[in-house]
Amino acid sequence: ADARAGRQKITTCQACHGLDGLSKNPEAPNLAGQIEGYLVKALADYKSGARQNESMNIVAKDLSEQDMADIAAYYSSIEVDVLPP
Amino acid sequence: ADARAGRQKITTCQACHGLDGLSKNPEAPNLAGQIEGYLVKALADYKSGARQNESMNIVAKDLSEQDMADIAAYYSSIEVDVLPP
Known part of the structure; x- marks a missing residue:
């Protein structure tokens, strides 16, 4: 997986x-900073229809x-800082 | 919705x-910092079974x-800073 290539592919996403x-x-x-495997699964599930969202x-x-x-x-490569609650 | 009450309810979540x-x-x-309505919908969809995840x-x-x-x-109330990519 190539984050720089990904940045060129997010015209619709953004x-x-x-x-x-x-x-x-x-x-x-x-x-931003989301878990990479979670995002891959989300996209695959939207593609297969296992997860439903019209857009x-x-x-x-x-x-x-x-x-x-x-x-x-x-998206997972974007750094985020969390202020502890 | 009450974020302070929510903090007392996340024993399992955390x-x-x-x-x-x-x-x-x-x-x-x-x-952390996730869109509140998105989280409500995720939980409702997990509860109804519209969204599937064993846990x-x-x-x-x-x-x-x-x-x-x-x-x-x-969870949505937790502040996050994003370092622009």
């Missing part, structure tokens, strides 16, 4: 999830396994 | 998602709507 991985839409999750099922349909891996690598 | 909302488990997502379907089954709202409020 409308809702941001280039920085911060949600631009109250229904879309933040993806994501359409978007994921056209992604290859390599695309999904690269996009997950990109 | 094993995988942390008290700080950072994943302790390669299959579990970070929840989460069991955990969510016993949560009330108030519990789900409070837990979502807690």
Whole structure:
């Protein structure tokens, strides 16, 4: 998986999830710094239909396994600092 | 929704998602600072079975709507800083 390649593949993603991985839409999750394997599984499940979301099922349909891996690598690579609660 | 009440309800959640909302488990997502409505929907979908995950379907089954709202409020209230990519 190649985070730099992933950054070139998020034209559609960033409308809702941001280039920085911060949600631009109250229904879309933040993806910045998210666990890479979790993101790969989410994309695969949206593509297969195992996970249902009107927008994501359409978007994921056209992604290859390599695309999904690269996009997950990109978003997971964004560094986040958490202020302990 | 009451984030302080939510903090008292995450005994089970924190094993995988942390008290700080950072994943302790390669299959579990970070929840710190996540969009509140997204978290409420995730919990409701795990409870109903619309979203499938072996652990989460069991955990969510016993949560009330108030519990789900409070837990979502807690995790979403954790502040995160993102370092722009």
